[in-house]
Amino acid sequence: MSKRKNIPMPVIRRLPKYRRYLLELSESDTEKISSTELGIKMGLTPSQIRQDFNCFGDFGQQGYGYNVEVLLSTISEILGMKMKYKFIIIGIGNIGQAIAKYTRFEGIGFELKGIFDINPSLIGLKFRNIEVYDVKFIEEFVKEKNIDIACICIDKRGAQQVCDKLVSSGIKAIWNFAPIDLNVPKDVPLENVHLSESILTLGYLLNEKNK
Amino acid sequence: MSKRKNIPMPVIRRLPKYRRYLLELSESDTEKISSTELGIKMGLTPSQIRQDFNCFGDFGQQGYGYNVEVLLSTISEILGMKMKYKFIIIGIGNIGQAIAKYTRFEGIGFELKGIFDINPSLIGLKFRNIEVYDVKFIEEFVKEKNIDIACICIDKRGAQQVCDKLVSSGIKAIWNFAPIDLNVPKDVPLENVHLSESILTLGYLLNEKNK
């Protein structure tokens, strides 16, 4: 693993999907897989798979294919899954609670360390043994606990302000569920989950069909 | 509005974002906007904006720009927002509940009509006045009520089977939150929200930064 520089975003977004299929192959004790076989499973061309993998180095073997365990382990490492990341949730409404209660994130290296809300009636409640704190403590919490990721699940109104606070406290990445485009410095990765825009896409496609 | 044929997917995915910004402009009583101004706001090039809009017809005016109300109304119509869509939720766990309780979907034309689960202890509960039914009634429900969209929020294990049932009952689109690639016929639009893959992307970018 040595090439990696300026990996195209589409490739990065395919990595978790590769991992998912390789995990399945690993669980069914498949030892090796060729780009052609994997392509059929995943609906990708063999060419694309080889190009993707070669962004990070050559871990295939001519005439053989790819060793499933090696590939899985390599991709997991590329994804940073050998690391643990600390995250907090801001806004423990519908989505915030869903994220808080979802236990699978821990298994892939993301540990929920704190929950924050502005609503006094929620402060003090516990979700999965994590207490809800007043948002006013965010800055000190992020700094002291060295939090990596903030998951923003509040109304769009306060979102930019909270985001600014998080950034100035040294947050390393933002996972945003608020329906707004947040302004963050270039060196703070931002990942949006815009549910309304997602369902609206379906609306468009449905509407198209009925033409 | 007449050109529209084979609109590229990237354009379609930008439509909800255009709508979001136009709504804001409309709320602040802005009458007109040029592709240059809008581009600055949205972080897009003026060229791209004009290309995007011209996929659907020409609703700008040379020397003037675009009328905000006209553009907003046109894009809303293109998105199918003058229609009402009926959707159901399958699996009322963490994510299912978040979707069920989220009231904003109704305002953009998506009405929750039913909730289904396999867990007897959840059947009969109500979320926003919608009762949870046993999954075994899905097929008859989809057919009788002419449901448009199914939001799949169950464990990946049963997801494909449920999906097949939905498709054979005439579901028109699938909104999938299960961490799996569902097999659907080409004419049934599928939109995935893969939260684990989303946060793993952040993990990758964080890991990259620390290099």
Added chain:
DNA sequence: TAGATTGTTAATCGATTAACAATC
């Protein structure tokens, strides 16, 4: 009319696919 800004064609850029020599 003059200035502004669109609609649209052409150029560029980037990502995907194809081809094939290298090699296990």
Added chain:
DNA sequence: TAGATTGTTAATCGATTAACAATC
């Protein structure tokens, strides 16, 4: 060794950006 399949270069495809004539 022969067959298979990679790694990699070249060709293609599609999306974005630039340029400019049309026109409000």
